[in-house]
Amino acid sequence: MFNHPELLRIPGPTPIPPQVQQAMNEVMFGHRSEDAKNLLQEIRDSLPKIFGTTEEVIVLSGSGTSALEAAVVNSVSEGDEVLVVVSGAFGKRFAQICETFNLRVHYLTYEWGEAVQLDDVVKMLKKYPNIKAVFTTYCETSTSVLHPIREISELIQQKSDALMIVDGVSAVGAVETKMDEWNIDILISGSQKAFMLPPGLSFVALSKKAQRQIKTNKQPHFYLDVLKHKTALESSSTPYTPALSLLMGLRQVLVMFKEEGLENIYKRHLLMKDMVRSALRALHIPLLVTDDKYASPTVTAARIPNDQADELRSILQEQFGLIFAGGQQKLKGEIIRIGHMGYCTPAHILQLLSLLEIGLKKIGYDITLGSGVATAQDVYISGGW
């Protein structure tokens, strides 16, 4: 079978742009060399803007989960009360980490596919006035919900002293994110989503308030000590040997971000979301997230009835090398998840929709071939692109 790099359409890892692949092949150098210092300096210059902060953005050599754990162990200690929003697999992971470290976890739970309601947050904060941190997920990758992080964050800022901690792994770099302006205290992301890199790096940005709380927090940790990373980063260095080839790739990604411009990147992702959702509606494929307002610009989940989701995915992979993700945990076998973030353009969307239509036909769906594509094309044209 021919290889189609552009057809890896899961919500991360995403395809890697050729110039980023190339950058990761630069000749290896020492992690204490001038080259490494310059590399980190360039990353420091560009990365914070993407998080909407003037603070340093710490780069951990570890996958997104290491950054989630870092957020927990640096900011709270055994016995502390925390609030965790659970509406899918990644909120659940945050909760698991909190439970592991013996925190007193209060759950704000939603059906998979639903978004946070602000009233519920207000109620929880009233009921549990000692909450020290609120753990939330910007894009819940398992359901494709985009939670109203700005509103939640502003609400917490008004009503509580708790830290607002956000897993932004499949959102930052693709969806508008203004950490400082929105009063987010800890914002996390990872390399293999909008950042168009292989997995292996994760990012942690800390507000001044978070830094103060972390300084006095007692939970032991070593590799994930974010203040140690921050101090090192202030001299364009790292406390331990970093994943250098990924950092070389990150530098190139940041060049590409600058060339395209953040506002244009956000617009491109909104366009791709609209194209996919409109096409699926035209094909009568039920969307898991019904309200456009809470649908993520980076990933779209759709229900494939009659337990045919995995059959559809198999056919698409076998015939075309097109790879969609399936459902996780309680949605296993029920949905497909289409990743459309990072190295993804409207041309890719039209391509994958055309293949999806064939797949739907093959599993017996009564669709009009071309109708999804046409709808997406119309979204593109009528959007003035």
Next chain:
Amino acid sequence: MFNHPELLRIPGPTPIPPQVQQAMNEVMFGHRSEDAKNLLQEIRDSLPKIFGTTEEVIVLSGSGTSALEAAVVNSVSEGDEVLVVVSGAFGKRFAQICETFNLRVHYLTYEWGEAVQLDDVVKMLKKYPNIKAVFTTYCETSTSVLHPIREISELIQQKSDALMIVDGVSAVGAVETKMDEWNIDILISGSQKAFMLPPGLSFVALSKKAQRQIKTNKQPHFYLDVLKHKTALESSSTPYTPALSLLMGLRQVLVMFKEEGLENIYKRHLLMKDMVRSALRALHIPLLVTDDKYASPTVTAARIPNDQADELRSILQEQFGLIFAGGQQKLKGEIIRIGHMGYCTPAHILQLLSLLEIGLKKIGYDITLGSGVATAQDVYISGGW
């Protein structure tokens, strides 16, 4: 300046073989795909042999320090008594991690450049009968000492119930290592040394005894939970998204290991050690480790008098792009460290020695040009290669 990949001669990161660079550029795939499963399966088939074990070798997406921390937090808990051998920067790091987690740390300290004396270990075990784990370093990269790990391990097996925990980061894959036969309980390594990869992966192998102790250990941890990693690995999977491109590289490295054969790899490293040490002696450059028996096959440290070590390094880098490491911490400015592991052959050694001679001349050393090279050539020829 022209780029000379082969002249990165620090003790890690090392140069990356072209076929490994190439392998890391394979098209990205999903971390839950069949491709990922096959990748991990192939790694599982080959990696344990290099550690000298029939147990699984856990692959962490994190640098060597994450594996050191994993060894600590999985095997012992707050208040436990441990023994740590400190004879350089990396023994010291193990100790720092142990202190971080509030262990009762007993130190077995040596001058930088000295190796462990077995009698001292016996004394410490007698004096502190409740020691639960002994933390040692196979090759102390900061001094180029190779500690007698086999002997220490066999001794601990006879005299104590403690776990024998070994940082093998700059040794495993280049120096004979028989974990099972020598009764090592936890053996750690990293990707950027003998494994010829960029930094970002680390390895942890666990004896049955270590696994038992870990099962009942109470220290909280999440990302570094080695049993969770082991369980996942048993189905050729990982608990969290792994650093996939590095794993693709690792698969290629394991192919290369198999092609050359482990015994041949060990012999090549012993040869390179002998070539470097004989040449430096011929040039009257004092070796930091005087006894050949305790000198590492992977790195050689030499004293450059009159505080000229860093001047020498600067000249070599500026003139030829040849990069040696300097001294760390208390040896800063006093030594050079020549890495000769992984993607390194006798031809590389002769090349670097010829450049080193020029550098020594330039900083005013009274040497006979070519004399170090000639000595190394003689070692090569008379060794029957």
